Amino acid sequence: MSDLVDKLQRLSLIDLKEEEKERIGRDVQKILQFFNKINELDLSNVEPLFHPISQGKLRKDVAQSSLTQGEALSNVKRKENGFIVGPSTYGD
């Protein structure tokens, strides 16, 4: 279990304290047990269903107006000359 929590921590790019790891480990355990219930069922004759809706739809290739820069950035905390400021992408 602690391996799994370490992996989830790494994939989510977050730092967990030891006590958080324990608590989350217990939660993850519960979630997995819950889903394991499904594994108890005999589903050998059931086709897997990946979508509740059987068919998607398509859209015509016609452009519509976009948001203004002000609208697009209205929820952005850090901006610079119309860009969104993000973290460095290299190293830790």
Added chain:
Amino acid sequence: MPKIGLEVHVHLNTLKTKLFCSCSSDYINKDPNTNTCPVCLGLPGAIPVLNEKALTYAIMVALALNCEIAPALVFSRKHYFYPDMSKNYQISQYDGPGSMAVAKSGVLEITNKKIRIRRINIEEDPAKIIYPTGSMLTSKYTLLDYNRSGIGLLEIVTEPDIESPKEAREFLEKLRSILEHLGVCNCDMEGAMRADVNVSVEGGERVEVKNVGSIKDVENAIKYEIARQKAAIIQGLKVERETRHWDSERGISVPTRTKETDEDYRYFPDPDLPPYPISKDLIKKITAEMPELPDARVKRLVEQYGISRKEASILVMDKALADFYENTAKLYKDYKKLANLILNDYLRWLNDKNIRASESRATPEAIAKLLSLLDKGVITIKIVKEVLPEIVLKGADPDQLIKESQLTAIRDLEYLEKVVEEVIKEDKDAAEAAKNDPKVINFLVGKVMKRTGKRADPQLTNELIRKKLGV
């Protein structure tokens, strides 16, 4: 033999809109973040809807590359945390439970060899990252422009069948020509074709070089990687599986982020995009409407214009060049002479300036006129070659050009005879030798050319000299 596989990313930049929203696909040179909507910004609750034409284009490419087409179009979420993707997943395709690529198991033929295509994916492009204080490797923070976010891409993945940098180049040139003939990509545009390059040499693991921006760079990156990996193995070092970044300016690859295995992306079918069936009828309809492809065009050019297969292949490698040839051939009927001019001199000037045929300023009318002037003897072949760059690079009109620079050929017999007499008189030894040696006649022709500012008609001059010398 090194093993090379390519993952080519092709911008579907002839679409009018992005892949899953109605924002314009024309994002280049716009102010940052002025070409977005809730879908391509990745705002919670925004629902993506696929561009119908993107599916048509993907099927066209799949057919052109002889692929098997999936029974349904299914999208998966590819999860990763990076500033260029605000919703923390990219809508892509994946081979796994409940999901599959739009096409697989194809083949593209290059000279004497078949390169297998593993699969074709449709996916969205992330936002553009700018590094304000240095490079990707050194910048303290990043700036993000979401104008590009959501632009439709095809990812075309080969099997590791390529064995040299040259083969990789040929594969990419042929692929580019196919994409241009299909009209799915304007490959001259910035970033329209990028590739991830996988290279492994004997005794080493596979190394991936990410995001190489041009065909020339792919060739260079492969050359560099083969040399680097071979050198490491000779020194007894291990070549481990890793991802590297291509530094185009320095011409070297550098290591990037840590290893990522496939399952780290946690793919699963995107619940926002239910499957869309690809019917036999739809494939039939698209097959019937397919434009002419490069291989068929090469064959037709050979039959229709009587040019060689090699000539036709070079023309067709650049669609705009083949179009230019055919448009000029409507106006000028000596097809071989035309092919000769375009493939030698015309192409040389394009290559010299590192531009493609689509960027040439010459019109078919100008080239047809130039060759007609040559046929009529108004100008010499030397003059043709001299004025060509002005026509190609500046769009000059041949009539105007020749009039202004007084470059018309001299066919005035009386005048030419006079110059020939002078030249023979001045160099009696050469004149004597010329009686037994045609090479010396050419030498005398050259002298006449020089004296007339290259305007003497070489054929006529040659005849006059022979007559004068009695040979």
